[in-house]
Amino acid sequence: MPERRTGSEPYQGEVGTGGAGTGAAGTDETRMGGTGTDGTGAGGAGTGEAGTDETRMDEPLLDIGEVARRSGLAPSALRFYEKKGLVEAAGRHGLRRAYRPDVLERLALITCARGAGLSIAEIHRFLVARPSDADLRAGMTARADDLDAQIDRLTRLRDSMRHAAVCTHEPIVDCPDFKRAVGGVPTATPRPTST
Known part of the structure; x- marks a missing residue:
């Protein structure tokens, strides 16, 4: 006592x-x-x-079905991410996995990173990174530069598509304004015409 x-x-x-x-x-x-x-x-x-x-x-845990509904991901994707160490189940509701509510923020980050072209391995390394990881910082800087270039290309492509939607030039692809909008977006190599 x-x-x-x-x-x-x-x-x-x-x-x-x-x-x-x-x-x-x-x-x-x-x-x-x-x-x-x-x-x-x-x-x-x-x-x-x-x-x-x-x-x-x-905090009440969220059933895997609820997490799937809120995140827009399939339950199989959640199990896959858990297998790869990107998320972690906090318990179970019967036989079903259950997660803490903050898993939704983690999943939003993962979805954004996947949309930007990052691999599962790259995302995992980022999630466990520490400020002392100089190699990771260099890699993140290079990836950010790649994203800037991709954003620039997509912006030009978006502008060209918006112009094409209202263009009356015959044919649209020969329109000077369309060509200016598309700018540096790479074009397909012309196919040789058969004779």
Whole structure:
């Protein structure tokens, strides 16, 4: 049994559990259910470090079907990402995987990165990266430069398509405005005409 202390003496080394105060160093009164001087202790009413962790653990988990619905991904994609270490299930609802709500943010990042052309391996490395990873930083800079070039090409292509949608030139591809809009977008090599 713990040593009996006075109500005014701080109780060290045990997380309080009573009343509103659940800090890591609350008074005996707080620990036994009272409010002490302010009823908060070091952690307050679940707002200190311990309180934050408890709040996170108490968050309701999302069933894999709910995560799939909210993210727009198939359950098979979620299982694949989990197998590759990109996401992690926090438990199960019966036989079905369950995830913490913040998995939706992780999935949005993964979807964005996949749309930009990053491989699963590249995404995984990015998700576990630390500031000291100089090689990764260099790779990310090079990838960002590639994306800038891709954005430039797609922007020109978008502008050319918008013009083509309302152009009356015969044929559209010979329209000077269309050609200016398409700019540097590579064109297909003309096929030789049969004789």
